Amino acid sequence: MLALVDCNNFYASCEKLFNPAFKDKPLIVLSNNDGCAVSRSAEAKALGIKMAGAWHKMRDFARQHGVIACSSNYPLYANMSDRVVNVLRDYSPSIEVYSIDESFVDLHGFTHLNLTDYGQHMRQRIARWVGLPVCVGIAPTKTLAKLSNHIAKKQMQYNGVLNLADHSPAEIERIFRNIEVGEVWGVGRCLREKLQIIGISTVAALRSSDPTAIRRRFGVVLERTVRELQGMVCMTLEDAPADKQQIISSRSFGRPVTELSDINEALASYITLACEKLRQQQTVAGSIAIWLETNPFNPKAAQYSRSITIPLPAYSDDTRQLIRVGLWGLMQLYREGFEYKKCGCMLGTITPKLGLDDTLVPSNNTQNERTIAIMDRINRKYGRGTLKSAAEGSNPTWRMRRGNVSPAYTTKWEELMVVK
Protein backbone atom coordinates (compact mmCIF):
# COMPACT_ATOMS: atom_id res chain seq x y z
CA MET A 1 0.00 0.00 0.00
CA LEU A 2 1.07 3.55 -0.53
CA ALA A 3 -0.31 6.98 0.22
CA LEU A 4 -0.40 10.08 -1.92
CA VAL A 5 -0.28 13.19 0.24
CA ASP A 6 -1.26 16.29 -1.68
CA CYS A 7 -1.54 19.84 -0.31
CA ASN A 8 -4.85 21.55 -1.00
CA ASN A 9 -4.47 24.72 -3.10
CA PHE A 10 -0.82 24.70 -2.06
CA TYR A 11 0.38 28.21 -3.03
CA ALA A 12 -2.86 29.86 -1.96
CA SER A 13 -2.75 28.01 1.39
CA CYS A 14 0.85 29.17 1.98
CA GLU A 15 -0.20 32.78 1.39
CA LYS A 16 -3.16 32.44 3.75
CA LEU A 17 -1.10 30.90 6.53
CA PHE A 18 0.93 34.05 7.13
CA ASN A 19 -1.68 36.73 6.59
CA PRO A 20 -4.80 36.92 8.79
CA ALA A 21 -6.29 39.53 6.44
CA PHE A 22 -6.65 36.80 3.79
CA LYS A 23 -8.88 34.62 6.01
CA ASP A 24 -12.09 33.49 4.29
CA LYS A 25 -11.27 35.70 1.26
CA PRO A 26 -11.03 34.49 -2.32
CA LEU A 27 -7.32 34.42 -3.17
CA ILE A 28 -5.38 33.45 -6.26
CA VAL A 29 -1.66 33.11 -6.86
CA LEU A 30 -0.42 34.28 -10.25
CA SER A 31 2.25 32.69 -12.40
CA ASN A 32 5.57 34.34 -13.27
CA ASN A 33 5.04 37.83 -14.66
CA ASP A 34 1.58 37.79 -13.08
CA GLY A 35 0.26 36.06 -16.19
CA CYS A 36 -2.48 33.71 -15.01
CA ALA A 37 -3.91 32.02 -11.93
CA VAL A 38 -1.87 28.98 -10.89
CA SER A 39 -3.43 28.35 -7.49
CA ARG A 40 -6.87 29.26 -6.15
CA SER A 41 -8.25 29.21 -2.63
CA ALA A 42 -11.54 27.38 -2.03
CA GLU A 43 -13.34 30.76 -2.03
CA ALA A 44 -11.82 31.68 -5.41
CA LYS A 45 -12.88 28.33 -6.87
CA ALA A 46 -16.40 28.94 -5.58
CA LEU A 47 -16.44 32.23 -7.50
CA GLY A 48 -15.81 30.23 -10.67
CA ILE A 49 -12.25 31.41 -11.29
CA LYS A 50 -10.62 28.87 -13.57
CA MET A 51 -7.15 27.39 -13.29
CA ALA A 52 -4.76 29.13 -15.71
CA GLY A 53 -7.30 31.93 -16.20
CA ALA A 54 -5.51 34.97 -17.66
CA TRP A 55 -5.13 37.68 -15.05
CA HIS A 56 -5.58 40.65 -17.39
CA LYS A 57 -8.97 39.25 -18.45
CA MET A 58 -10.30 38.83 -14.93
CA ARG A 59 -8.88 41.93 -13.29
CA ASP A 60 -12.26 43.77 -13.23
CA PHE A 61 -14.12 40.70 -12.04
CA ALA A 62 -11.54 40.21 -9.30
CA ARG A 63 -11.87 43.79 -8.12
CA GLN A 64 -15.66 43.51 -7.95
CA HIS A 65 -15.51 40.36 -5.84
CA GLY A 66 -12.60 41.37 -3.65
CA VAL A 67 -10.30 38.67 -4.99
CA ILE A 68 -6.77 38.94 -3.62
CA ALA A 69 -4.14 38.28 -6.27
CA CYS A 70 -0.66 37.37 -5.03
CA SER A 71 2.43 37.11 -7.20
CA SER A 72 4.17 33.78 -6.84
CA ASN A 73 6.63 33.59 -3.94
CA TYR A 74 8.64 30.48 -4.77
CA PRO A 75 11.19 30.77 -1.93
CA LEU A 76 8.28 30.56 0.54
CA TYR A 77 6.54 27.68 -1.25
CA ALA A 78 9.77 25.67 -1.53
CA ASN A 79 10.45 26.08 2.19
CA MET A 80 6.91 25.08 3.15
CA SER A 81 7.09 22.10 0.82
CA ASP A 82 10.30 20.91 2.54
CA ARG A 83 8.55 21.12 5.88
CA VAL A 84 5.66 18.94 4.67
CA VAL A 85 8.13 16.35 3.35
CA ASN A 86 10.03 16.47 6.65
CA VAL A 87 6.86 15.61 8.54
CA LEU A 88 6.16 12.73 6.15
CA ARG A 89 9.64 11.29 6.67
CA ASP A 90 8.58 10.43 10.21
CA TYR A 91 5.87 8.20 8.78
CA SER A 92 7.85 6.07 6.35
CA PRO A 93 11.47 5.39 5.47
CA SER A 94 10.67 5.67 1.79
CA ILE A 95 9.11 8.71 0.15
CA GLU A 96 8.95 9.92 -3.42
CA VAL A 97 8.64 13.69 -3.61
CA TYR A 98 6.60 13.84 -6.78
CA SER A 99 6.13 17.59 -7.05
CA ILE A 100 6.28 20.69 -4.88
CA ASP A 101 2.93 19.78 -3.28
CA GLU A 102 2.63 16.00 -3.69
CA SER A 103 4.52 13.06 -2.22
CA PHE A 104 4.05 9.32 -2.40
CA VAL A 105 4.61 7.63 0.96
CA ASP A 106 5.48 3.94 0.98
CA LEU A 107 3.29 2.06 3.47
CA HIS A 108 4.37 -1.36 2.32
CA GLY A 109 4.41 -3.84 5.18
CA PHE A 110 2.69 -1.53 7.65
CA THR A 111 0.03 -4.20 8.14
CA HIS A 112 -0.05 -3.82 11.91
CA LEU A 113 -1.47 -0.33 11.52
CA ASN A 114 -4.88 0.99 10.66
CA LEU A 115 -3.74 2.93 7.62
CA THR A 116 -6.79 5.21 7.58
CA ASP A 117 -5.93 6.39 11.09
CA TYR A 118 -2.29 6.66 10.06
CA GLY A 119 -3.28 8.89 7.13
CA GLN A 120 -5.47 10.98 9.39
CA HIS A 121 -2.54 11.34 11.78
CA MET A 122 -0.29 12.64 8.97
CA ARG A 123 -2.95 15.04 7.86
CA GLN A 124 -3.51 16.46 11.30
CA ARG A 125 0.17 16.75 12.06
CA ILE A 126 0.86 18.65 8.83
CA ALA A 127 -2.06 20.96 9.60
CA ARG A 128 -0.70 21.68 13.07
CA TRP A 129 3.04 21.73 12.57
CA VAL A 130 3.25 23.28 9.15
CA GLY A 131 -0.16 24.93 9.00
CA LEU A 132 -1.19 23.56 5.60
CA PRO A 133 -4.26 21.47 4.68
CA VAL A 134 -3.55 18.19 2.91
CA CYS A 135 -5.56 15.23 1.66
CA VAL A 136 -4.40 11.63 1.70
CA GLY A 137 -5.28 8.85 -0.74
CA ILE A 138 -4.28 5.33 0.27
CA ALA A 139 -4.30 2.47 -2.23
CA PRO A 140 -2.20 -0.40 -3.60
CA THR A 141 -0.96 1.48 -6.70
CA LYS A 142 0.14 4.99 -7.56
CA THR A 143 -2.70 5.54 -10.01
CA LEU A 144 -5.28 4.41 -7.44
CA ALA A 145 -3.65 6.51 -4.70
CA LYS A 146 -3.85 9.57 -6.96
CA LEU A 147 -7.50 8.86 -7.63
CA SER A 148 -8.30 8.26 -3.94
CA ASN A 149 -6.65 11.54 -3.12
CA HIS A 150 -8.78 13.30 -5.70
CA ILE A 151 -11.93 11.77 -4.21
CA ALA A 152 -10.85 12.64 -0.65
CA LYS A 153 -10.48 16.25 -1.80
CA LYS A 154 -13.85 16.50 -3.49
CA GLN A 155 -16.04 14.49 -1.14
CA MET A 156 -16.32 15.83 2.37
CA GLN A 157 -17.50 12.56 4.00
CA TYR A 158 -13.97 11.12 3.91
CA ASN A 159 -12.60 13.90 6.11
CA GLY A 160 -9.55 14.28 3.91
CA VAL A 161 -8.40 10.66 3.94
CA LEU A 162 -9.65 7.94 1.62
CA ASN A 163 -8.24 4.45 2.11
CA LEU A 164 -9.54 2.24 -0.70
CA ALA A 165 -8.99 -0.84 1.47
CA ASP A 166 -11.82 0.36 3.73
CA HIS A 167 -14.32 -0.21 0.94
CA SER A 168 -15.81 -3.37 -0.51
CA PRO A 169 -15.36 -4.05 -4.25
CA ALA A 170 -19.03 -3.14 -4.77
CA GLU A 171 -18.58 0.21 -3.01
CA ILE A 172 -15.43 0.98 -4.99
CA GLU A 173 -17.27 0.15 -8.20
CA ARG A 174 -20.03 2.57 -7.19
CA ILE A 175 -17.54 5.33 -6.32
CA PHE A 176 -15.66 4.87 -9.60
CA ARG A 177 -18.85 4.89 -11.64
CA ASN A 178 -19.44 8.48 -10.55
CA ILE A 179 -16.02 9.77 -11.52
CA GLU A 180 -15.23 11.02 -14.96
CA VAL A 181 -12.44 9.19 -16.78
CA GLY A 182 -10.50 12.44 -17.27
CA GLU A 183 -9.70 12.48 -13.54
CA VAL A 184 -7.45 9.44 -13.89
CA TRP A 185 -3.72 10.18 -13.70
CA GLY A 186 -2.33 10.33 -17.21
CA VAL A 187 -5.66 10.68 -19.02
CA GLY A 188 -5.52 14.13 -20.58
CA ARG A 189 -8.22 15.93 -22.48
CA CYS A 190 -7.30 14.43 -25.84
CA LEU A 191 -7.26 10.87 -24.53
CA ARG A 192 -10.47 11.48 -22.62
CA GLU A 193 -12.30 12.42 -25.80
CA LYS A 194 -11.02 9.34 -27.62
CA LEU A 195 -12.09 7.12 -24.74
CA GLN A 196 -15.53 8.66 -24.63
CA ILE A 197 -16.03 7.86 -28.30
CA ILE A 198 -15.65 4.16 -27.58
CA GLY A 199 -17.97 4.43 -24.58
CA ILE A 200 -15.44 4.69 -21.78
CA SER A 201 -16.47 7.79 -19.88
CA THR A 202 -16.10 6.81 -16.23
CA VAL A 203 -13.24 5.44 -14.13
CA ALA A 204 -15.27 2.25 -13.60
CA ALA A 205 -15.55 1.72 -17.35
CA LEU A 206 -11.83 2.23 -17.91
CA ARG A 207 -11.03 -0.12 -15.05
CA SER A 208 -13.18 -2.90 -16.40
CA SER A 209 -11.83 -2.60 -19.94
CA ASP A 210 -9.50 -5.22 -21.38
CA PRO A 211 -5.87 -4.11 -20.92
CA THR A 212 -4.67 -5.90 -24.05
CA ALA A 213 -7.33 -4.26 -26.18
CA ILE A 214 -6.43 -0.90 -24.64
CA ARG A 215 -2.80 -1.54 -25.46
CA ARG A 216 -3.59 -2.29 -29.11
CA ARG A 217 -5.61 0.85 -29.46
CA PHE A 218 -3.89 3.38 -27.19
CA GLY A 219 -0.46 1.99 -26.40
CA VAL A 220 1.37 0.62 -23.45
CA VAL A 221 1.07 3.69 -21.23
CA LEU A 222 -2.69 3.53 -20.98
CA GLU A 223 -2.53 -0.24 -20.61
CA ARG A 224 -0.40 0.32 -17.55
CA THR A 225 -2.93 2.82 -16.23
CA VAL A 226 -5.73 0.23 -16.63
CA ARG A 227 -3.71 -2.43 -14.84
CA GLU A 228 -2.86 0.01 -12.06
CA LEU A 229 -6.57 0.79 -11.69
CA GLN A 230 -7.14 -2.95 -11.37
CA GLY A 231 -4.66 -3.02 -8.51
CA MET A 232 -1.54 -4.29 -10.23
CA VAL A 233 1.60 -2.29 -9.45
CA CYS A 234 3.19 -1.03 -12.67
CA MET A 235 4.85 2.09 -11.37
CA THR A 236 7.20 1.75 -8.43
CA LEU A 237 8.15 4.33 -5.90
CA GLU A 238 11.19 6.35 -6.92
CA ASP A 239 12.65 7.52 -3.67
CA ALA A 240 16.08 8.23 -5.10
CA PRO A 241 15.50 10.43 -8.12
CA ALA A 242 18.03 10.08 -10.91
CA ASP A 243 20.24 13.04 -11.73
CA LYS A 244 18.76 15.36 -14.28
CA GLN A 245 19.98 14.64 -17.80
CA GLN A 246 19.09 18.13 -18.94
CA ILE A 247 18.83 21.33 -16.99
CA ILE A 248 16.61 24.03 -18.41
CA SER A 249 16.40 27.61 -17.24
CA SER A 250 14.11 29.87 -19.15
CA ARG A 251 11.75 32.70 -18.36
CA SER A 252 9.61 35.32 -20.00
CA PHE A 253 10.76 38.90 -19.71
CA GLY A 254 8.72 41.31 -17.63
CA ARG A 255 8.26 43.48 -20.73
CA PRO A 256 9.08 43.11 -24.43
CA VAL A 257 12.84 43.48 -24.86
CA THR A 258 14.60 44.71 -28.00
CA GLU A 259 18.20 45.37 -26.95
CA LEU A 260 20.87 42.67 -27.12
CA SER A 261 22.47 43.99 -23.93
CA ASP A 262 19.29 43.33 -21.93
CA ILE A 263 18.94 39.82 -23.33
CA ASN A 264 22.61 39.18 -22.54
CA GLU A 265 21.96 39.99 -18.90
CA ALA A 266 18.88 37.81 -18.73
CA LEU A 267 20.60 34.87 -20.39
CA ALA A 268 23.65 35.21 -18.13
CA SER A 269 21.43 34.99 -15.07
CA TYR A 270 19.56 31.93 -16.40
CA ILE A 271 22.86 30.21 -17.15
CA THR A 272 24.02 31.04 -13.62
CA LEU A 273 20.93 29.33 -12.20
CA ALA A 274 21.33 26.28 -14.41
CA CYS A 275 25.01 25.95 -13.46
CA GLU A 276 24.13 26.08 -9.76
CA LYS A 277 21.78 23.14 -10.27
CA LEU A 278 24.43 21.35 -12.34
CA ARG A 279 26.97 21.63 -9.52
CA GLN A 280 24.44 20.69 -6.86
CA GLN A 281 24.05 17.27 -8.42
CA GLN A 282 27.82 17.04 -8.92
CA THR A 283 27.71 16.82 -12.66
CA VAL A 284 29.25 18.59 -15.63
CA ALA A 285 27.70 19.55 -18.96
CA GLY A 286 29.02 18.79 -22.42
CA SER A 287 26.79 21.12 -24.40
CA ILE A 288 24.61 24.17 -24.04
CA ALA A 289 21.55 25.12 -26.08
CA ILE A 290 20.31 28.70 -26.29
CA TRP A 291 17.00 29.97 -27.61
CA LEU A 292 15.36 33.30 -28.17
CA GLU A 293 11.79 34.08 -29.21
CA THR A 294 9.24 36.82 -29.69
CA ASN A 295 5.72 36.64 -28.25
CA PRO A 296 3.71 34.21 -30.43
CA PHE A 297 0.48 35.38 -28.79
CA ASN A 298 0.89 38.88 -30.12
CA PRO A 299 -0.32 38.57 -33.74
CA LYS A 300 0.55 42.17 -34.59
CA ALA A 301 4.25 41.86 -33.83
CA ALA A 302 6.83 40.47 -36.25
CA GLN A 303 7.75 36.94 -35.20
CA TYR A 304 11.19 35.43 -34.78
CA SER A 305 12.32 32.33 -32.98
CA ARG A 306 15.67 30.55 -33.19
CA SER A 307 17.80 28.20 -31.19
CA ILE A 308 21.36 26.94 -31.28
CA THR A 309 23.13 24.04 -29.61
CA ILE A 310 26.81 24.45 -28.89
CA PRO A 311 29.02 21.52 -27.92
CA LEU A 312 31.62 22.50 -25.34
CA PRO A 313 35.32 21.87 -25.98
CA ALA A 314 35.47 20.12 -22.60
CA TYR A 315 32.94 19.15 -19.94
CA SER A 316 32.36 22.07 -17.63
CA ASP A 317 30.42 23.28 -14.62
CA ASP A 318 32.05 26.70 -14.62
CA THR A 319 29.41 29.42 -14.68
CA ARG A 320 31.72 31.96 -16.27
CA GLN A 321 32.82 29.67 -19.06
CA LEU A 322 29.26 28.66 -19.87
CA ILE A 323 28.18 32.30 -19.87
CA ARG A 324 30.94 33.09 -22.37
CA VAL A 325 29.81 30.30 -24.65
CA GLY A 326 26.12 31.14 -24.14
CA LEU A 327 26.54 34.80 -24.96
CA TRP A 328 28.47 33.91 -28.10
CA GLY A 329 25.54 31.70 -29.09
CA LEU A 330 23.07 34.47 -28.39
CA MET A 331 25.01 36.80 -30.65
CA GLN A 332 24.51 34.32 -33.49
CA LEU A 333 20.74 34.22 -32.85
CA TYR A 334 20.00 37.87 -32.22
CA ARG A 335 18.47 40.00 -34.99
CA GLU A 336 17.64 43.64 -34.54
CA GLY A 337 14.10 44.92 -34.88
CA PHE A 338 12.11 42.33 -32.97
CA GLU A 339 10.33 42.56 -29.64
CA TYR A 340 11.59 39.54 -27.72
CA LYS A 341 9.52 37.83 -25.07
CA LYS A 342 11.61 34.96 -23.84
CA CYS A 343 15.05 33.45 -23.87
CA GLY A 344 16.49 30.39 -22.21
CA CYS A 345 19.25 27.88 -21.97
CA MET A 346 19.51 24.13 -21.62
CA LEU A 347 22.57 22.33 -20.37
CA GLY A 348 22.89 18.94 -22.03
CA THR A 349 25.14 15.88 -22.24
CA ILE A 350 25.24 15.87 -18.47
CA THR A 351 27.67 13.46 -16.84
CA PRO A 352 28.77 12.77 -13.27
CA LYS A 353 31.82 14.81 -12.47
CA LEU A 354 33.54 12.05 -10.58
CA GLY A 355 35.18 9.50 -12.81
CA LEU A 356 35.97 11.89 -15.62
CA ASP A 357 39.63 11.81 -16.35
CA ASP A 358 41.82 14.84 -16.74
CA THR A 359 41.73 15.00 -20.49
CA LEU A 360 37.98 15.57 -20.32
CA VAL A 361 38.11 18.13 -17.57
CA PRO A 362 41.42 19.90 -17.96
CA SER A 363 43.21 19.92 -14.64
CA ASN A 364 44.64 23.42 -14.98
CA ASN A 365 41.18 24.47 -13.85
CA THR A 366 41.88 24.14 -10.14
CA GLN A 367 42.00 27.90 -9.78
CA ASN A 368 38.63 28.27 -11.53
CA GLU A 369 37.13 25.47 -9.49
CA ARG A 370 38.13 27.14 -6.27
CA THR A 371 36.67 30.44 -7.39
CA ILE A 372 33.36 28.81 -8.27
CA ALA A 373 33.27 26.82 -5.02
CA ILE A 374 33.83 30.01 -3.03
CA MET A 375 31.12 31.82 -5.00
CA ASP A 376 28.71 28.98 -4.24
CA ARG A 377 29.57 29.12 -0.57
CA ILE A 378 29.12 32.86 -0.31
CA ASN A 379 25.82 32.73 -2.20
CA ARG A 380 24.53 29.93 -0.02
CA LYS A 381 25.37 31.86 3.11
CA TYR A 382 24.36 35.37 2.14
CA GLY A 383 21.64 34.66 -0.38
CA ARG A 384 21.55 33.99 -4.10
CA GLY A 385 23.12 36.69 -6.22
CA THR A 386 25.39 38.11 -3.50
CA LEU A 387 28.32 37.38 -5.79
CA LYS A 388 27.51 37.19 -9.44
CA SER A 389 29.01 37.42 -12.84
CA ALA A 390 29.17 40.98 -14.16
CA ALA A 391 27.41 39.76 -17.30
CA GLU A 392 24.18 39.50 -15.31
CA GLY A 393 24.07 43.26 -14.95
CA SER A 394 23.15 45.15 -11.83
CA ASN A 395 19.90 46.89 -12.60
CA PRO A 396 17.84 44.59 -14.75
CA THR A 397 14.79 46.06 -16.42
CA TRP A 398 13.84 42.76 -18.06
CA ARG A 399 13.19 41.05 -14.70
CA MET A 400 9.88 39.27 -14.10
CA ARG A 401 6.92 41.34 -13.00
CA ARG A 402 5.89 40.37 -9.52
CA GLY A 403 3.57 43.16 -8.51
CA ASN A 404 2.24 41.78 -5.25
CA VAL A 405 4.73 39.33 -3.86
CA SER A 406 4.49 38.44 -0.16
CA PRO A 407 7.55 38.55 2.12
CA ALA A 408 10.03 35.66 2.26
CA TYR A 409 8.69 34.81 5.73
CA THR A 410 10.82 31.72 6.19
CA THR A 411 14.01 32.47 4.29
CA LYS A 412 15.02 36.09 4.96
CA TRP A 413 15.64 37.66 8.38
CA GLU A 414 14.57 41.06 7.04
CA GLU A 415 11.20 39.76 5.91
CA LEU A 416 9.93 37.87 8.96
CA MET A 417 6.28 38.06 9.92
CA VAL A 418 5.76 40.99 12.32
CA VAL A 419 3.71 40.51 15.51
CA LYS A 420 2.50 43.23 17.85
Next chain:
Amino acid sequence: MITVINYFASGFTKKFLCGESFIVGWPEAFSPHSHNLSPAATKLKTRTFPALNGVRLSTMKHATLFRHPTLPTHLPRPLAPDGVKAGFPSPAQDYEEETLDINDYLVRNPTATFYVRVEGDSMDGAGIHHGDILVVDRSITARHGHIVVAFVGSERLVKRLSLSGGKGMLVAANPRYPTIDINPEDPATIWGVVTGKFARIAV
Protein backbone atom coordinates in the same frame (compact mmCIF):
# COMPACT_ATOMS: atom_id res chain seq x y z
CA MET B 1 24.41 3.09 -3.70
CA ILE B 2 24.40 1.61 -7.15
CA THR B 3 21.64 2.58 -9.49
CA VAL B 4 20.42 0.01 -11.94
CA ILE B 5 20.51 1.58 -15.37
CA ASN B 6 18.94 -1.07 -17.48
CA TYR B 7 18.60 -4.72 -18.17
CA PHE B 8 19.40 -6.06 -21.53
CA ALA B 9 16.67 -7.14 -23.71
CA SER B 10 17.90 -8.66 -26.91
CA GLY B 11 18.93 -6.00 -29.34
CA PHE B 12 19.28 -3.36 -26.66
CA THR B 13 21.72 -0.66 -27.56
CA LYS B 14 22.69 2.47 -25.79
CA LYS B 15 25.18 5.03 -26.87
CA PHE B 16 27.55 5.77 -24.08
CA LEU B 17 28.98 9.13 -23.48
CA CYS B 18 32.63 9.58 -23.29
CA GLY B 19 33.57 9.26 -19.66
CA GLU B 20 30.53 7.35 -18.45
CA SER B 21 31.67 4.57 -16.25
CA PHE B 22 29.87 1.29 -15.78
CA ILE B 23 30.14 -2.07 -14.18
CA VAL B 24 28.97 -4.82 -16.44
CA GLY B 25 27.85 -8.05 -14.89
CA TRP B 26 25.34 -10.87 -15.29
CA PRO B 27 21.78 -10.66 -14.09
CA GLU B 28 21.61 -13.62 -11.75
CA ALA B 29 24.38 -12.13 -9.69
CA PHE B 30 22.45 -9.00 -8.89
CA SER B 31 19.20 -8.77 -7.03
CA PRO B 32 17.11 -6.80 -9.49
CA HIS B 33 15.03 -4.69 -7.16
CA SER B 34 17.23 -4.10 -4.18
CA HIS B 35 19.51 -1.58 -5.90
CA ASN B 36 22.31 -3.25 -4.03
CA LEU B 37 24.91 -5.68 -5.11
CA SER B 38 24.07 -9.12 -3.87
CA PRO B 39 26.82 -11.03 -2.06
CA ALA B 40 27.27 -13.20 -5.14
CA ALA B 41 28.21 -10.14 -7.13
CA THR B 42 31.42 -9.70 -5.28
CA LYS B 43 32.63 -13.01 -6.62
CA LEU B 44 31.71 -12.05 -10.13
CA LYS B 45 34.06 -10.89 -12.75
CA THR B 46 32.98 -7.32 -13.16
CA ARG B 47 34.49 -5.04 -15.67
CA THR B 48 34.62 -1.31 -15.51
CA PHE B 49 34.71 0.67 -18.69
CA PRO B 50 35.96 4.12 -17.85
CA ALA B 51 35.15 5.59 -21.21
CA LEU B 52 32.76 3.66 -23.39
CA ASN B 53 32.29 5.85 -26.36
CA GLY B 54 29.45 4.77 -28.57
CA VAL B 55 30.14 1.09 -28.04
CA ARG B 56 27.29 -1.12 -29.16
CA LEU B 57 26.51 -3.27 -26.21
CA SER B 58 23.99 -5.43 -27.97
CA THR B 59 26.74 -7.97 -28.44
CA MET B 60 26.97 -8.43 -24.69
CA LYS B 61 23.73 -10.29 -24.26
CA HIS B 62 22.39 -10.91 -20.78
CA ALA B 63 24.70 -8.41 -19.21
CA THR B 64 23.37 -5.99 -16.66
CA LEU B 65 24.54 -2.46 -16.44
CA PHE B 66 25.06 -0.56 -13.28
CA ARG B 67 26.04 3.02 -13.06
CA HIS B 68 29.32 3.30 -11.29
CA PRO B 69 28.56 4.45 -7.76
CA THR B 70 29.09 8.18 -7.51
CA LEU B 71 30.81 9.37 -4.43
CA PRO B 72 30.45 12.78 -2.88
CA THR B 73 33.36 14.95 -3.92
CA HIS B 74 33.68 16.44 -0.49
CA LEU B 75 34.28 13.68 1.97
CA PRO B 76 33.95 14.79 5.57
CA ARG B 77 37.38 15.38 6.95
CA PRO B 78 37.98 12.86 9.73
CA LEU B 79 38.63 14.61 12.99
CA ALA B 80 41.85 13.53 14.54
CA PRO B 81 40.67 13.31 18.14
CA ASP B 82 44.18 13.33 19.51
CA GLY B 83 45.41 16.05 17.24
CA VAL B 84 48.64 15.23 15.53
CA LYS B 85 51.14 15.69 18.24
CA ALA B 86 54.33 13.96 19.11
CA GLY B 87 54.20 14.74 22.81
CA PHE B 88 52.04 13.68 25.70
CA PRO B 89 48.38 12.87 24.75
CA SER B 90 45.84 15.47 25.81
CA PRO B 91 44.51 14.81 29.30
CA ALA B 92 41.14 16.20 28.10
CA GLN B 93 40.87 13.62 25.34
CA ASP B 94 38.23 11.51 27.08
CA TYR B 95 36.19 14.53 28.08
CA GLU B 96 35.55 16.12 24.72
CA GLU B 97 32.00 17.28 24.08
CA GLU B 98 30.18 18.88 21.15
CA THR B 99 30.63 22.63 20.95
CA LEU B 100 27.52 24.67 21.80
CA ASP B 101 25.08 25.39 19.02
CA ILE B 102 22.41 28.02 19.61
CA ASN B 103 19.98 26.07 17.42
CA ASP B 104 20.02 23.17 19.87
CA TYR B 105 19.24 25.57 22.67
CA LEU B 106 16.36 27.42 21.02
CA VAL B 107 14.79 25.04 18.53
CA ARG B 108 13.17 21.79 19.56
CA ASN B 109 11.32 20.92 16.38
CA PRO B 110 12.77 22.63 13.29
CA THR B 111 9.97 21.42 10.99
CA ALA B 112 7.36 23.23 13.08
CA THR B 113 9.48 26.25 14.03
CA PHE B 114 9.04 29.70 12.54
CA TYR B 115 10.63 33.02 13.46
CA VAL B 116 8.69 36.28 13.85
CA ARG B 117 9.77 39.82 14.67
CA VAL B 118 8.27 41.86 17.53
CA GLU B 119 6.98 45.35 16.96
CA GLY B 120 5.88 47.57 19.85
CA ASP B 121 6.00 47.36 23.62
CA SER B 122 2.90 45.33 24.51
CA MET B 123 4.98 42.46 25.96
CA ASP B 124 7.69 44.51 27.68
CA GLY B 125 6.66 43.10 31.06
CA ALA B 126 7.42 39.59 29.84
CA GLY B 127 10.90 40.54 28.64
CA ILE B 128 9.85 40.65 24.97
CA HIS B 129 10.86 43.92 23.38
CA HIS B 130 10.56 45.80 20.13
CA GLY B 131 12.87 44.25 17.54
CA ASP B 132 13.28 40.88 19.25
CA ILE B 133 12.97 37.76 17.14
CA LEU B 134 10.72 35.11 18.63
CA VAL B 135 10.98 31.36 18.17
CA VAL B 136 7.48 30.04 17.50
CA ASP B 137 6.80 26.32 17.69
CA ARG B 138 3.53 25.26 16.06
CA SER B 139 3.72 21.68 17.33
CA ILE B 140 3.10 22.64 20.95
CA THR B 141 -0.47 22.74 22.23
CA ALA B 142 -1.11 26.17 23.73
CA ARG B 143 -1.93 26.07 27.42
CA HIS B 144 -2.86 28.63 30.04
CA GLY B 145 0.09 30.93 30.69
CA HIS B 146 1.91 30.29 27.40
CA ILE B 147 3.01 33.24 25.34
CA VAL B 148 1.44 32.75 21.91
CA VAL B 149 1.30 34.24 18.46
CA ALA B 150 -2.37 34.72 17.58
CA PHE B 151 -4.33 36.00 14.61
CA VAL B 152 -7.25 38.21 15.68
CA GLY B 153 -9.19 39.88 12.91
CA SER B 154 -6.54 41.04 10.51
CA GLU B 155 -3.91 41.49 13.23
CA ARG B 156 -0.93 39.36 14.16
CA LEU B 157 -0.44 39.50 17.90
CA VAL B 158 1.91 38.19 20.56
CA LYS B 159 0.28 37.94 23.99
CA ARG B 160 0.01 35.70 27.01
CA LEU B 161 -2.79 33.15 26.73
CA SER B 162 -5.22 32.95 29.61
CA LEU B 163 -7.66 30.03 29.68
CA SER B 164 -10.29 29.65 32.36
CA GLY B 165 -13.78 28.20 32.43
CA GLY B 166 -13.87 27.54 28.68
CA LYS B 167 -13.04 31.17 27.95
CA GLY B 168 -9.87 32.43 26.35
CA MET B 169 -8.12 35.77 26.67
CA LEU B 170 -5.01 37.32 25.22
CA VAL B 171 -3.31 39.37 27.90
CA ALA B 172 -0.59 41.93 27.20
CA ALA B 173 2.35 42.31 29.53
CA ASN B 174 1.90 46.05 29.58
CA PRO B 175 -1.00 47.74 31.44
CA ARG B 176 -1.53 50.19 28.57
CA TYR B 177 -2.90 47.43 26.33
CA PRO B 178 -6.41 45.95 26.67
CA THR B 179 -7.15 42.29 27.16
CA ILE B 180 -8.70 40.59 24.13
CA ASP B 181 -11.35 37.87 24.34
CA ILE B 182 -10.90 34.97 21.94
CA ASN B 183 -12.67 31.74 21.16
CA PRO B 184 -10.24 29.06 22.33
CA GLU B 185 -12.08 26.47 20.21
CA ASP B 186 -11.17 28.22 16.95
CA PRO B 187 -7.95 26.55 15.77
CA ALA B 188 -7.17 29.46 13.46
CA THR B 189 -6.72 31.90 16.32
CA ILE B 190 -3.64 30.49 18.02
CA TRP B 191 -0.87 30.40 15.40
CA GLY B 192 1.89 28.97 17.56
CA VAL B 193 3.54 28.96 20.96
CA VAL B 194 6.54 31.19 21.67
CA THR B 195 9.39 29.10 23.07
CA GLY B 196 12.30 31.51 22.86
CA LYS B 197 13.62 34.86 21.76
CA PHE B 198 16.84 36.37 20.51
CA ALA B 199 18.20 39.68 19.29
CA ARG B 200 21.39 41.24 18.02
CA ILE B 201 22.93 44.11 19.89
CA ALA B 202 24.47 46.85 17.78
CA VAL B 203 28.20 47.28 18.28
